[in-house]
Amino acid sequence: MTTFIEDSPRPFQAGWIAEAQRAGTASGAVITPWASPLGHRGGSGNKPGIANRVDEFRAAGVSCWFDATTHALQMPGVGDFRYYADYNLWGGPVGDLTQDAYRREHARRVFKQQAEVSAPYLAPAPLLPSGLNNVSTLALETAKVALELQPTAHLTIAGVGTFWSDGRDLDAHVGALAALAPVGWFISFVQPDNDLPPKLTADEVFGVCRTVRALSEYAPVHISHGDFAALPAVAAGASTIGTGWDKRQRVVSYTDYVARPESTGMASWYERPTVLGLLGTLEKAEGALLAQQDPTLAARLGGLPTAPGPKESFLHHVAQLDAAVRRIQGGGSSYKQRYDELDAMYSAASTNWAAVRATTGMRDRSGTWVTPYQQGLRMYAQSEGWIV
Helix, strand or coil, X not given: CCEEECCCCCCCCHHHHHHHHHXXXXXXXXXXXXXXXXXXXXXXXXXXXXXXXXXXXXXXXCCEEECCCHHHHHCCCECCCCCHHHCCCCCCCCCCCCCHHHHHHHHHHHHHHHHHCCCCCECCCCEXXXXXXXXXXXXXXXXXXXXXXCCCCEEEEXXXXXXXXXXXXXXXXXXXXXXXXXXXXXXXXXXXXXXXCXXXXXXXXXXXXXXXXXXXXXXXXXXXXXXXXXXXXXXXCCCEEEECCCHHHHCXXXXXXXXXXXXXXXXXXXXXXXEHHXXXXXXXXXXXXXXXHCHHHHHHCCCXXXXXXXXXXXHHHHXXXXXXXXXXXXXXXXXXXXXXXXXXXXXXXXXXXXXXXXXXXXXXXXXXXXXXXXXXXXXXXXXXXXXX
């Protein structure tokens, strides 16, 4: 099983997740204080508290993580504290990791919350703008304190685009963290907006690949909210990636943590169909058009959801994502074989986008779903000496 289902401010559908787990396409759920309340606030339409939610998951055989997502506190415009304020995760000023006492108490309280719901230990971390600066120093010190308190904790690395494209400074910071030898990793590439696919540059993809390659030799790596953008990381050795039925579950972005108005009305579900052969999604109307005009091509590309509806779209999406990850991981035990498999998948996807355009007239989106990711993947392969 290759995917974790990330938390969402929408109802966290335990039944959907359990169904995906029974199908073998999901392996767990991640709860965050930014999207789930500490306790139920009353009313049939409100979300249950995390203790009840975890009990519900466990009863369905779904394992749970608790991710404090401390790195959201450094995002520009952060202000959606409607659930986060319920948690008592700080002994000093909220978001302040500048003093050892603050770092130590924050990590202690995060671990205490994780222990209360019997979740694996996952250390908090700040959001990194570059590889070597005062924030990266704080991140390293926070990691050291966390492992001192809980030696079995996973470590978090969360950075924006300038961090992941920071070349030797990125490598130096990752090397310092890797020397701490944790039991596992959560990696996040944080975006300014929640567009799908995220607008990673080839340099950023290359940086993520180098990082995962270095870390995955010694411990499992999870790409938080990675979805299809995480496939190069899978080729570089990542074990699992995060996904879900909302855009917020498929990408970590500033826009999902800004203050929300009291009433936003009824939001629509994200029902764009995922197409394995395209390594991406179509507009909802485009999926219907493809199914009508060329059902043979649609089937060859992996098929479309069998019925309308958010649950059907989610189950289809996670199954398609799982199939892509398994194909990369099953391409062989070596890193090079993983690279070869994904590179071939990207090349086929570009061809398939052109075929869909020829059949339906819809826009070829390989330039966003394929090109920068394949370019970054090939930069990684070149650095490993596999291509010239």
